[in-house]
Amino acid sequence: MNFISTRGKTAGIGFIDTVLMGLADDGGLLIPNEIPHISAARLKEMESLSYQDLAYEVFSYYTNNEIPDEDLKDLIRQSYATFRDPEVTPVKKLTDNMYVMELFHGPTFAFKDVALQFLGNLYAYVSKKQNEIIHILGATSGDTGASAIEGVRGKEGIRICILHPHQKVSRVQELQMTTVDDENVLNLSVEGTFDDCQRIIKDLFADVPFKTKYHLRAINSINFVRILAQTVYYFYAYFRVQKDKPGAKVNFSVPTGNFGDIFAGYLAKRMGLPVNKLILATNENNILERFVLEGVYRPGEFKSTHSPSMDIQVASNFERYLYYLLGENPQQAAAYMEGFKTDGVITIAPELLSRVQADFAAHGVGGEECLATIGSYYREHGYLLDPHTACGVAAYEKCSPAEEVCVTLSTAHPAKFNESIELVGIEQTYPQPIQDLFAKPQHQEIVDSSVEEIVRRLESFYTK
Numbered sequence: 001m002n003f004i005s006t007r008g009k010t011a012g013i014g015f016i017d018t019v020l021m022g023l024a025d026d027g028g029l030l031i032p033n034e035i036p037h038i039s040a041a042r043l044k045e046m047e048s049l050s051y052q053d054l055a056y057e058v059f060s061y062y063t064n065n066e067i068p069d070e071d072l073k074d075l076i077r078q079s080y081a082t083f084r085d086p087e088v089t090p091v092k093k094l095t096d097n098m099y100v101m102e103l104f105h106g107p108t109f110a111f112k113d114v115a116l117q118f119l120g121n122l123y124a125y126v127s128k129k130q131n132e133i134i135h136i137l138g139a140t141s142g143d144t145g146a147s148a149i150e151g152v153r154g155k156e157g158i159r160i161c162i163l164h165p166h167q168k169v170s171r172v173q174e175l176q177m178t179t180v181d182d183e184n185v186l187n188l189s190v191e192g193t194f195d196d197c198q199r200i201i202k203d204l205f206a207d208v209p210f211k212t213k214y215h216l217r218a219i220n221s222i223n224f225v226r227i228l229a230q231t232v233y234y235f236y237a238y239f240r241v242q243k244d245k246p247g248a249k250v251n252f253s254v255p256t257g258n259f260g261d262i263f264a265g266y267l268a269k270r271m272g273l274p275v276n277k278l279i280l281a282t283n284e285n286n287i288l289e290r291f292v293l294e295g296v297y298r299p300g301e302f303k304s305t306h307s308p309s310m311d312i313q314v315a316s317n318f319e320r321y322l323y324y325l326l327g328e329n330p331q332q333a334a335a336y337m338e339g340f341k342t343d344g345v346i347t348i349a350p351e352l353l354s355r356v357q358a359d360f361a362a363h364g365v366g367g368e369e370c371l372a373t374i375g376s377y378y379r380e381h382g383y384l385l386d387p388h389t390a391c392g393v394a395a396y397e398k399c400s401p402a403e404e405v406c407v408t409l410s411t412a413h414p415a416k417f418n419e420s421i422e423l424v425g426i427e428q429t430y431p432q433p434i435q436d437l438f439a440k441p442q443h444q445e446i447v448d449s450s451v452e453e454i455v456r457r458l459e460s461f462y463t464k
C-alpha cells in the first residue's frame, strides 16, 4: 500500500508521509494506490469487534506496517479513552427502520473528535519519534477547529493555527476554540466565509516551499487519515444494525458540507462493506445536492443557515470522489479540476451522472424544514436532534424508502447549536463542559481574508 495524488504527479508516498503531506504536493488529494478489499467472510468475523479493535483492523489495511502494532493499538486506545460513551459511536434505534449513530461523545461534542483525537495523538507520536516540528494549519466552519485544538493543545513540539469565519460559527463553537489559553494555539477569526478560510489553507499547502519551510501539517479532511478514521464507524454501525436486523440492506444518511464524512462511507463501500445508498444531506448551501441531481458542480450564493458547519460552497473532498468517478484517471481528474478553476463549474456526462445516482441520493434541507424536523422528533420520539443531524433525518425521510433500513449520522450534540434549538421553543440543559465555557476569557485575532495577512500572522506565531 502506498498513496498517490488524484492529479497523478505525486506517487509512491508511505502512510506517515501521507499524514505529514496533507495536500498532495501537486495540488491534488492523496488516496491509496489501491483500495483494500475485505472479504465477506472476514466482514462476518469483524462483526463483534469492539470499536477500538475495529479501528485497529481497518487502519492496518493502510498503515503499511509503518507503526508497530503495539504503538498503533496504544494510539487508538488513548484516542477513544477520551469518549464519554464506552461504545464510542453508539447506534440508537428511533423507529423500526431508522437508527441514529451518535458521533458526538468525544471531548468537543462533534463527530470530528473521532478522527481528530487519533490524528492529534498520531502527530504527537510522529513528532517525538522523528523529532519533527508539527505546525498545524486548519480551516473550520465550526467543529473541526475546536476538535483539532482539543487534540493537540499543550502538546510539545506542536503548534496549531485555526482559521474560522468571523461571526459565522455558533456561539458554543466559537467559545470552544477561543477560550483555550495554551500557548501553542492561535485562533484567527477571518472576515469572510469558510470558503475563504479553506481557499487560503489550500493556497498555502499548495505552495510547497512555504509548506516545507514552516512544516505545515493539515487537520482538515484533505488529510487522508481524517477519512480513514471516519470510515471505521460505518463498519461499526453496519454491524450493529445486522445484529438487530440480520441481512438488512443499510442506507446511510450523512449531513455533509465538505464531502469528507460521506466520502468515508463511499470508501467503506469500496472496501467491501455492503452499504446500499449513501444519502447526502445538506442545507441551503446545496452545491452537492445539485451535483447529485443534475450532474453540475457549481458554487452558488453563500447563505448563513441553522447548520453553520455545513455552510460551505466548495467541498474539499469532491475531488477524491471525482477521481473514482472518472475511472481512477488522474489526467482527467486534473483536467476537470483545472476547468473548475478557470470556469467555476464542472459538468459531467449523463452516463457518469447515472453512476453518481447509483451510489448517492441527495436532499438540500431548507431552514424551516430543519427546524420542523427538530420539533417533530422531539415531540414524537423524545429525541433532540442538532440542526445538522436534523438535515440528515429530513434527507432520510425524503430519500430512503420506508421499507429500507437507514442509519443517520448524528454529527453533533444539540448543545452546540442552541441558537437554532431555541427557535423551535425547546429549552435544553448544557452538559457541564459546555456550560463552563461561558465564564472563560476568549483569545482570538480578527483578520482580513487575504493570504498575505494570514502569512504575516503565521510567521510571527511560528517564530515566537
Ligand SMILES: N[C@@H](CCOP(=O)(O)O)C(=O)O
Binding pocket: 139, 140, 141, 142, 143, 144, 145, 219, 220, 221, 222, 257, 258, 260, 261, 309, 310, 316
Ligand atoms: N464542517 C467542517 C468544515 C471543515 O471540514 P473538514 O472535514 O475538512 O475538516 C467544520 O466544522 O469545520
